[in-house]
Amino acid sequence: MADFVRRYFRGPHLVWAKATRLVADDDRGLLLWLPEGAEFACRVDADGRPLRAAPTVEAYGTAPLATRTWRGYDVLLLHPPGAAHSVWWFFAGGEFAGWYVNLESPAVRRDGGIDVVDHHLDIDVAPDRRWRWKDEDEFTDCIGRPGFWSAEQAAAIRAEGERVAAAVEAGRFPFDGTWCDFTPGDWPLPKLPAEGVA
DSSP: OOEEEEEEEETTEEEEEEEEEEEEEETTEEEEEEOTTOEEEEEBOTTSOBOOOOSSHHHHHHSOEEEEEOOSOEEEEEEOTTOSEEEEEEEETTEEEEEEEEEEOOOEEETTEEEEEEEEEEEEEOTTOOEEEEOHHHHHHTBTSTTSBOHHHHHHHHHHHHHHHHHHHHTOTTSSSTTTTOOOOSOOOOOOOTTOOO
């Protein structure tokens, strides 16, 4: 097992970098483990809070990048091959707490990690597979803005989400119970590389 950094961009600007553990790399995709206590870096606002929505894509490049400790949930992440999304399993106290679908560009591999461009629009999925869109306003507000997406690209992003939602409703992999009982090994907490993430 190795530390593996998942970098995530908005437009050309690095916004998040999460230190994860590489669990598997096979025909189902790249499987990563992000435990509580792992290091991550994110752009922060003037109050030191993670920057969620900026008025322009350039604003992400000017906000400072700060190192933090991941809190709240342990997360298992799957990047299916070539897919414009990732699927996250959330665990609270070792118990499965639901899925999250992050709509994003297909992952681009690099030495020691992957890069994705975030598409803002996401899907929350409860353990019983009830689902809802998340961040629709942010997604819609970015249509036509320089550095984000055109109306045509936005339609393709939403269509990707609709395909995933159909898999959720049908209980198809990865929403069929696979990895809902995942237990990590006795692994050290992932750390960001000493030389930085940019």
